[in-house]
Amino acid sequence: MLFTRVFQVVEEMLNFHGVSLYYGLHTPLEAVALTYIDFSLPRESVLLVNGHVGSGKTSLLLLASKLIKPTIGEVHLEPGIRSAVVFQLAEQQFFCETVREEVLYGPRNFRLPGLEDIYTETMKTVGLDPAEFSERSPFKLSGGEKRRVAIACALALSPDILVLDEPETSLDDLGLCDLLSLLREIRRNRTLIIATHWPEFYLDITTHMLVLDRGLQAFFGTFQDFLLDYSEKAIQTVTPKSPILERARETLQQTGQLPNSLEQVITDGRGATC
Ligand SMILES: Nc1ncnc2c1ncn2[C@@H]1O[C@H](COP(=O)(O)OP(=O)(O)O)[C@@H](O)[C@H]1O
Ligand SMILES: [Mg+2]
Known part of the structure; x- marks a missing residue:
């Protein structure tokens, strides 16, 4: 036991060590969702997890938030780190009568002090007027407002890691x-x-990128390295050729840096200004 820890690696904020995940292990329905996922993520990163439907993205998010445990390997979070998840259709999980109660449900459960301030601050952060929305039903909001309330519910717990499952869905x-x-x-x-x-x-x-191909880790690295490796076959079977990614890569190759803002690129052809 003593010797197994001698060559201990430096742990980052979140570490996956040789993680595999099976659903229904040893049952006729046994299915492998993830195979040997291994990466370390530093503090204050923005990690994108990209992959086709069924490639294991949601499973990976559940593991990263410690909501489920790996079948093999270890998920290690720096001690004291708090994470919160916004599910893909988080608004389908609303169950309180008012926005205020919905946002404060988590903090109440964790017995966090200063509920009034938590409500006001989180609502302001997500750009909703705390007083105007306080007594409204979360079920009767627009799609965008629902998504903001769902994010507010997660932020109300002051998480160090915020996990979002396809937050762009149906906006x-x-x-x-x-x-x-x-x-x-x-x-x-x-x-x-x-x-x-x-x-x-x-x-x-984005600072880091994880590409999943049928449960396998096709790529993990910084976003710069992802763009430079982007023509690699392993990545392109998952992340299709995109003019925007191509342009980002060109800028990176020419200037050695990622563009500061790709707003104009993102909005090209979409008719919107972000
Ligand atoms: N609760 C579950 N029981 C059995 N199999 C599951 C369950 N959840 C996901 N899976 C399977 O695990 C694989 C990965 O699913 P998931 O993590 O949801 O991928 P993604 O989010 O990329 O669509 C898929 O083959 C899926 O069918
Ligand atoms: Mg999913």
């Missing part, structure tokens, strides 16, 4: 632009892990 252009500005705001002092089919949308906030 219109305006909702997408709001989402992007909100993520730019809340990434400060925080780590974000975002599962997505649409990596270019998050281009200007």
Whole structure:
């Protein structure tokens, strides 16, 4: 036992050590969701998890948030780190009568002090008027407002890691632009892990990239390295050729840096301004 720890690696904020995940192990329904996932993520990163439907994105997010345990390997979080998840259709999980109760449900459960301040501050962060929405039903909001309340519910727990499962799902252009500005705001002092089919949308906030191919880790690295390796076959079977990613790579190759903002690229052809 003593000798197994002699060559201990330096742990980052979140570490996956040789993680595999099976559902229904030793049953006729046994299915492998993830195979030998191995990476370390530093503090204040923005990690995109990209992959086709069924490639294991949601499973990976659940493991990263410690909501489930790996079958093989280890998920290690720095001690004291708090994570919160916004599920793909988080609004389907609303169950309180008012927005205020919905947002404060988690903090109440954790017996956090200062509920009034938590409510006001989180609502302001997600760009909703605390007083105006306080008594409204979360079920009767617009799609974009629902998504903001869902994010507020997670932020109310002051998580160090915020995990979002395909947050762009079923938002219109305006909702997408709001989402992007909100993520730019809340990434400060925080780590974000975002599962997505649409990596270019998050281009200007992304620091790291994990590409999953049928449960296998096709790529993990910095976003710069992802762009430079982007023509690799392993990545392109998952992340299709995209003019936006191509342009980002050109800028990186020419200047040695990622563009500061790709807003104009992102909005090209979409008719929206983020
Ligand atoms: N609760 C579950 N029981 C059995 N199999 C599951 C369960 N959840 C996911 N899977 C399977 O695990 C694999 C990965 O699923 P998931 O993590 O949801 O991928 P993604 O989010 O990329 O679509 C898929 O083959 C899926 O069918
Ligand atoms: Mg999923």
